[in-house]
Amino acid sequence: MARFARNAGRLMMAACVLLLAACATGPRVTSDVDPSANFAQYRSFAFYSPLAIEAQGYATLTSGRIKNAARAQMEARGYVYDEASPDLWVNLNAYMQEKTDVVSMPEVDYDYYYSYRARRYVSVPYWRDRTEVYQYTEGTMNVDLVDAAQNRLVWTGVAVGRVGRATPEERAAKIDAAVADIFLRYPYRAGSGTPAVSP
Incomplete structure (x- = not known):
C-alpha cells in the first residue's frame, strides 16, 4: 500500500508540473504580497523543510527540478543561499484538479x-x-516566500494551467518556464525594499 502511494505521488507530481501544455499563452499567474513586510532586510534564502511538494518525505526528480529553477530565480535577484540562517524560506507546491468545461x-x-x-x-x-462537455486536468504551482524570523508568509506567486503530455526535455523546459513566469511577479531584489518591477 505504501509503495502504491509513493508511485501515485510520483505520477501526480510529474503530471502536475506540465502546466499549460495545451495552451499557447502560458499559465495564468497571480501574486500577493504582505504590504507590511520590509523586503530590504531580506538577503538570503533556503528551502522550507519539509517542502510541500515533498510531502511523501523524499525528493523526486521533478521536485529537484522545481527547486533548481526557484534557486536560480532567487540567485538572479541577488539572494544568497544560506541553509544555516536564511532570511527567507522558499516553499514550493504543485497539485492537480479534475475540471469540466x-x-x-x-x-x-x-x-x-x-x-x-x-x-x-x-x-x-x-x-x-x-x-x-470537456474533461481536463488543471495544474497549479505556487511559490511561497516566508519570513524565517517571524515564520510569516510575505509573498506568494501562483501559476495555473492545463496539464498535458510532454517528453522529459519538454517537461524540464516547462518547469523552468512556469517558475520563471511566477518570479516575473516578484518585484524585489536582495536588500532592496523598492519594487524593481510592477507586480
Missing part, C-alpha cells in the same frame, strides 16, 4: 416541407444550442 454554441438546422402553393419543397431554418 461546458460549452454551448448556437447552430442552425433546417426542416423541409412541401408547399402546395409553391409546388416544391421549402426549407425553413431553426436555431438550437449544441452543448459539449
Whole structure:
C-alpha cells in the first residue's frame, strides 16, 4: 500500500508540473504580497523543510527540478543561499484538479416541407444550442516566500494551467518556464525594499 502511494505521488507530481501544455499563452499567474513586510532586510534564502511538494518525505526528480529553477530565480535577484540562517524560506507546491468545461454554441438546422402553393419543397431554418462537455486536468504551482524570523508568509506567486503530455526535455523546459513566469511577479531584489518591477 505504501509503495502504491509513493508511485501515485510520483505520477501526480510529474503530471502536475506540465502546466499549460495545451495552451499557447502560458499559465495564468497571480501574486500577493504582505504590504507590511520590509523586503530590504531580506538577503538570503533556503528551502522550507519539509517542502510541500515533498510531502511523501523524499525528493523526486521533478521536485529537484522545481527547486533548481526557484534557486536560480532567487540567485538572479541577488539572494544568497544560506541553509544555516536564511532570511527567507522558499516553499514550493504543485497539485492537480479534475475540471469540466461546458460549452454551448448556437447552430442552425433546417426542416423541409412541401408547399402546395409553391409546388416544391421549402426549407425553413431553426436555431438550437449544441452543448459539449470537456474533461481536463488543471495544474497549479505556487511559490511561497516566508519570513524565517517571524515564520510569516510575505509573498506568494501562483501559476495555473492545463496539464498535458510532454517528453522529459519538454517537461524540464516547462518547469523552468512556469517558475520563471511566477518570479516575473516578484518585484524585489536582495536588500532592496523598492519594487524593481510592477507586480
